[in-house]
Amino acid sequence: MPTIIYPPSIPWSWMFQRPQQLLGRFSASGQTVLYEDLGNFSNPGISPLSPSLLLCQGTSALTVPHLRPRILWLTVPSHINLIENYDPDLVVYDAVDEPKEEFASWAPYYPTILEKADLIICSSGSIYDYFITRHPHVHLIPNGVDYVHFSPSPPYRPTDLPTGKPIAGYSGAIAPWIDWELLKVVIQENPGINFVFLGALFQLNKFPLQFKNAFYLGLKSYRELPTYLHHFDVGLIPFLQTEMTKGCNPIKLYEYYAAGIRVLGTPLPELLTIPKINLEINPQLFSLRLRHLLEEKDLHKAERMAYAQANDWSERAGRILQHISKRANTNRNSV
Incomplete structure (x- = not known):
């Protein structure tokens, strides 16, 4: 089973949104998920939420022994520049907002995302319309609910x-x-x-x-x-x-x-x-x-x-895992 790493982006216990929902479902499906929690931790360490979902609080996910393939799951565009730090086998960018107005600072990272992401998941039609003409592996997966x-x-x-x-x-x-x-x-x-x-x-x-x-x-x-x-x-x-x-x-x-x-x-x-x-x-x-x-x-x-x-999150996560598996197999066969 692959290991999915999420760099520090959103505190796990803050507003429980798309990243926590999907990564939790990935874990429930058998993937190991290493969620690098965002915050200041007086006692850095690993906090297991389940046997396959670990919060890395103040410590790198790479300190946790895990199996490959190693998948880097990104939702913050600037994190595309962290790829070399994680040495992933697959990079997935989950595009959740338009890089405009309140999120205009995201736009400069999009050329690098288009170059380095292996797979792009989009939460809305307009985001999908942007990426589908610019990248060969783009899928529309809207939000959902537990x-x-x-x-x-x-x-x-x-x-x-x-x-x-x-x-x-x-x-x-x-x-x-x-x-x-x-x-x-x-x-x-x-x-x-x-x-x-x-x-x-x-x-x-x-x-x-x-x-x-x-x-x-x-x-x-x-x-x-x-x-x-x-x-x-x-x-x-x-x-x-x-x-x-x-x-x-x-x-x-x-x-x-x-x-x-x-x-x-x-x-x-x-x-x-x-x-x-x-x-x-x-x-x-x-x-x-x-x-x-x-x-x-x-x-x-x-x-x-x-x-x-x-439109449950489990349905969304299942579709994403199918796309990840297909893309990962293509990468392995091309090596």
Whole structure:
């Protein structure tokens, strides 16, 4: 079985996103995964999460005895310059965002990625469209969800959730790509709705909204996140329409759907084909649609949950491992 190494990019216990989900699934499928955790560790060492998933905290994955082929899994473009440090048999670049606006600093590394990556995985259609004309081994694998984690009804209600009104909730990075001006209008027009925001501040110094019916509850652990989502009446994806967000395939969409809740967002390209989603770009129409959703009977919960179940991370990881195996075999046969 191959060994997959992930250089320090995202703290394992931070917002549990695509890298942790996929690498965890790779491990569950029998691959050895050496995850170089990001952070300052007073006692550097190896922390096993399972026999085949090891957190390397303050120490190199190369100190862990492991079998080849050695696969280097990259999500940070600048890490393409670390290839020689790891002496990998295969380099996979997982492209998760457009190198524009908030991530414009990524763009200078793309020529090297095109030259040195053996395999490129893309999380959205626009990212795939860029790479497919420039590299011979490119595959579109959107984001997904841990359906078993998010679908069961929770046994309790978190005590910091506001009460007495329906909840329109947002879970994810509290970031500049959220349409804060739209939200200001919507929140002011709907004093009878509580707006709840969960997640870490990203490129922002403070939470941008100050309204009596807007609540920022901070970053919640992945373990407790479903207990919050199940108490949302509507899940929000209020993103700006930009060159960067056109490449966003929001993980929160799948998590909302797995929890069974209705979703209202702005019309990002990646959301246009999602069944039973609600999309508006005009603040007044967004506000009106939100009120209608809360007044209407929900007839499509089962369909939304079935969509989430069909898009589980295990399905995504399985497809990626097939591509890795095929590419690794091609590399071995060409030697």
